[in-house]
Amino acid sequence: MFPRPIEQRGKVANATYRISLYIAVCLWLIPLAAVLMTSVRSIADINAGNYWGMPDELQFVENYTQVxxxxxxxxxxxxxxxxxxxxxxxxxxxxxxxxxxxxxxxxxxxxxxxxxxxxxxxxxxxxxxxxxxxxxxxxxxxxxxxxxxxxxxxxxxxxxxxxxxxxxxxxxxxxxxxxxxxxxxxxxxxxxxxxxxxxxxxxxxxxxxxxxxxxxxxxxxxxxxxxxxxxxxxxxxxxxxxxxxxxxxxxxxxxxxxxxxxxxxxxxxxxxxxxxxxxxxxx
CATH class of the missing domain: 1.10.3720.10 (MetI-like)
Incomplete structure (x- = not known):
């Protein structure tokens, strides 16, 4: 009547579940990571179009203080x-x-x-x-x-x-x-x-x-x-x-x-x- 726990399913189902879980978590974390990285970038870095790369200069204290x-x-x-x-x-x-x-x-x-x-x-x-x-x-x-x-x-x-x-x-x-x-x-x-x-x-x-x-x-x-x-x-x-x-x-x-x-x-x-x-x- 109820679906079986994933541990009781076959190897293919377990592997598919675990891979899909990691993919879903990564997709969910990408926007959060982008916001965190942007919060420590300089305005020159943003204007240069560096949205997804590592910041050229970390301005953690400066940005969070200026807020x-x-x-x-x-x-x-x-x-x-x-x-x-x-x-x-x-x-x-x-x-x-x-x-x-x-x-x-x-x-x-x-x-x-x-x-x-x-x-x-x-x-x-x-x-x-x-x-x-x-x-x-x-x-x-x-x-x-x-x-x-x-x-x-x-x-x-x-x-x-x-x-x-x-x-x-x-x-x-x-x-x-x-x-x-x-x-x-x-x-x-x-x-x-x-x-x-x-x-x-x-x-x-x-x-x-x-x-x-x-x-x-x-x-x-x-x-x-x-x-x-x-x-x-x-x-x-x-x-x-x-x-x-x-x-x-x-x-x-x-x-x-x-x-x-x-x-x-x-x-x-x-x-x-x-x-x-x-x-x-x-x-």
């Missing part, structure tokens, strides 16, 4: 943190509460409300550009951190609720019923019984949502326009001048911008893997 001294990169990074941290916290908190209600409370509109959360994930976000922009302008939130925070909380709520609800369904109802028999309030049941059991799922969800919001570029262009609010993804685009593009600074900025989500993943790696595999071996 912070000659551009508002530090402000862009701070803006991304000011947007991501409350947006992730809001989306995870609301989705955890909604997931608990949908998973453990039986009411007439339960399945329809759950379907509404699922259906929201299939709405192309591009068609929301004009309504969301007009709404932020009418509320006086345009070109503020709150515009991106509120939008990301609302837009990520559907996926997050689906994620948390499916994890909480696996919690035995007997645990909750036993707590209710002892007279424990619903809020204390949620806080002391449910949350400790879904801690790996919360860690996995937080890493995923943080990565989604940190890498957002579309809404950073639509809802903000000033450097005081612009996050790092839109800030990198702003580093491209009208007549000359400083590709070495843009590449160095891209490497710096990739560090926070990578660091977060490795910090939360144990909980992240546990959250993704939670319930995978349950009957």
């Amino acid at each position: 912070f001294t000659a551009t508002p990169m530090a402000r862009y990074l701070l803006n991304s943190l000011l947007i991501c941290i409350p947006a992730v916290a809001g989306a995870v908190v609301l989705s955890t509460l909604a997931g608990f209600a949908l998973a453990k409370y039986k009411f007439r509109a339960n399945i329809w409300l759950f379907a509404l959360f699922i259906g929201g994930n299939f709405v192309p976000f591009q068609i929301l550009m004009i309504p969301v922009r007009d709404l932020t302008i009418s509320l006086g939130l345009y070109d503020t951190h709150w515009a991106l925070i509120f939008f990301h909380v609302a837009f990520q709520a559907g996926f997050c609720t689906l994620f948390m609800r499916n994890f909480m369904v696996g919690i035995p109802d007997a645990l909750i019923e036993a707590a209710r028999v002892e007279g424990v309030s619903e809020w204390r049941i949620f806080w002391y019984v449910v949350l400790p059991l879904v801690r790996p799922a919360l860690a996995a969800l937080s890493v995923l949502v943080f990565t989604f919001i940190w890498n957002d570029f579309f809404w950073a262009l639509v809802l903000v326009q000033s450097d005081e609010v612009r996050p790092v993804t839109a800030g990198l685009n702003a580093l491209q001048g009208q007549w000359l593009a400083s590709w070495q600074y843009m590449s160095a900025g891209a490497v710096i911008a990739a560090l926070p989500p990578v660091a977060l993943f490795f910090t939360m790696q144990r909980h992240f893997i546990a959250g993704l595999t939670l319930g995978a071996t349950k009957g």
Whole structure:
């Protein structure tokens, strides 16, 4: 019924798999290597057309220092943190509460409300550009951190609720019923019984949502326009001048911008893997 593990297949299948894996990894690493090499090149090297060769002169310290001294990169990074941290916290908190209600409370509109959360994930976000922009302008939130925070909380709520609800369904109802028999309030049941059991799922969800919001570029262009609010993804685009593009600074900025989500993943790696595999071996 299920495909056999690759170790149990023939020699031809094993060799093909291993060769294809190395080829795929190399193809995936080529753009990253190009960005890393460009981030340490000189502008003369780039203008000479040396895009793929070894740099004639390594300017690691100069380029990465100039990113912070000659551009508002530090402000862009701070803006991304000011947007991501409350947006992730809001989306995870609301989705955890909604997931608990949908998973453990039986009411007439339960399945329809759950379907509404699922259906929201299939709405192309591009068609929301004009309504969301007009709404932020009418509320006086345009070109503020709150515009991106509120939008990301609302837009990520559907996926997050689906994620948390499916994890909480696996919690035995007997645990909750036993707590209710002892007279424990619903809020204390949620806080002391449910949350400790879904801690790996919360860690996995937080890493995923943080990565989604940190890498957002579309809404950073639509809802903000000033450097005081612009996050790092839109800030990198702003580093491209009208007549000359400083590709070495843009590449160095891209490497710096990739560090926070990578660091977060490795910090939360144990909980992240546990959250993704939670319930995978349950009957």
